[in-house]
Amino acid sequence: MSSLTIRNLRKNFGAVEVLKGINIEAKAGEFIALVGPSGCGKSTLLAMIAGLETVSSGEIRIGERLVNSVAPKDRDIAMVFQSYALYPTMTVRENITFGMESRGVPKPQRDEAVKRVAALLQIEPLLNRKPGQLSGGQRQRVAMGRALVRDPKLFLFDEPLSNLDAKLRVDMRTEIKKLHHRVGKTTIYVTHDQVEAMTLASRIAVMHQGQVQQFDEPQAVYDRPANMFVAGFMGSPAMNFIPAEITTDADGRPAVAFRAAGGGTATLALQEGVAGRIAGRNVILGVRPEHIFRYSPELKSSKPSVAKVDAPVEMVEPTGAETIGFMRFGELEVVGRFDPDEAPRMGETIPLGIDMSHACLFDPATKTLI
Incomplete structure (x- = not known):
């Protein structure tokens, strides 16, 4: 060899x-x-x-x-x-x-x-x-x-x-x-x-x-x-990219804020220590579809890193083993993977869980990982 x-x-x-x-x-x-x-x-x-x-x-x-x-x-x-x-x-x-x-x-x-x-x-x-x-x-x-x-x-x-x-x-x-x-x-x-x-x-x-x-x-x-x-x-469906800003949530923890459906602002807490050096900066939040799913209080208790945001469902694609859902975040469409038993329906607004422990932050200018 x-x-x-x-x-x-x-x-x-x-x-x-x-x-x-x-x-x-x-x-x-x-x-x-x-x-x-x-x-x-x-x-x-x-x-x-x-x-x-x-x-x-x-x-x-x-x-x-x-x-x-x-x-x-x-x-x-x-x-x-x-x-x-x-x-x-x-x-x-x-x-x-x-x-x-x-x-x-x-x-x-x-x-x-x-x-x-x-x-x-x-x-x-x-x-x-x-x-x-x-x-x-x-x-x-x-x-x-x-x-x-x-x-x-x-x-x-x-x-x-x-x-x-x-x-x-x-x-x-x-x-x-x-x-x-x-x-x-x-x-x-x-x-x-x-x-x-x-x-x-x-x-x-x-x-x-x-x-x-x-x-x-x-x-x-x-x-x-x-x-x-x-x-x-790498990945199919591809990673979701959401323009956001580094801020703090209601408890003072580092978080990202982005435009939610309906024109409001959604704030999602980040892992401790992730965003201290980039406070106040604009970023691109990257979340893979498998880290977006239907939220439940039980899930939150077992996974503290999961953040909640409500989003309307625009389309669903059943594939058998999973269902791909397309939701509206402000002017953006984001994609999530769902268990068929918990699959959303077109037109409904559902609580989404986003696992922020797997989120990536990118620099909007250089497109590189922060």
Whole structure:
């Protein structure tokens, strides 16, 4: 196994700078997800790691080896593409062994490698079929088998599940996670799907406009996003952002005040010590939908951090396991998650509980976490 180190990496296409000083370090055996919207630079970064794009400046090291000018075939990496890239006229066995045959690997070694990988991916019955006879998930397994058979230092995945339907994506996500636990290879995984990133990765690099906005463990990225972009991108439905002001409540405790429905002001108490240094400042209050729910006195007694505010319900979306509610806060619409048994009805005004222990405060000017 090898580590991957990226230092101050930049990429220009003419006058356009698409990567702006990327710094990422993957420990040996780690699973790193590069996540972000289309056009953020994540696939370009992966192509540079693979050697398919040149480096404008900065360093890429696989282990201790600087690979900036090393040809792709000599980097000892394996890449799984979005499109599978299988040869349609070859059988599964031939697709898996083609690269080994090209490198002059003896047939007994090829056969042993195919046997090992086919058992690992549970594709033994498919070895004599051609890609046109396989489902999308089976083709993806074959593409992974072709990568695994090389026993590389580094695995690169470029949005490998984006062509699959929703159920198959979940199944293959589980397969990839199991596979990583079995082989333990350093893996860099590009996706625009934040659920994939959260469930698969040991650490996530959230990218936007050619820069890494935050690089941390999945739960840390979700709970303490570095800025409003990360907070809004990670999570579905997205975090609610409410313009507010740091103030005090009726008991003199630090609180945030914002415009409530009907033109009044709602004041929600913050955790002690949170707002002392920013008293009187305007802020953006960030609250995730799962921390907005129907309020009850019993809930307040068990969770002192829960604050109450009344809000009219504009729309509800039942999803089976939960109900998504859209409520009115002043001129804003906020989203909450509700247990189906306590789901609100359209048009009613309900008491909402907001768990302020999980609230985030952002600077309105810099958009960064305070």
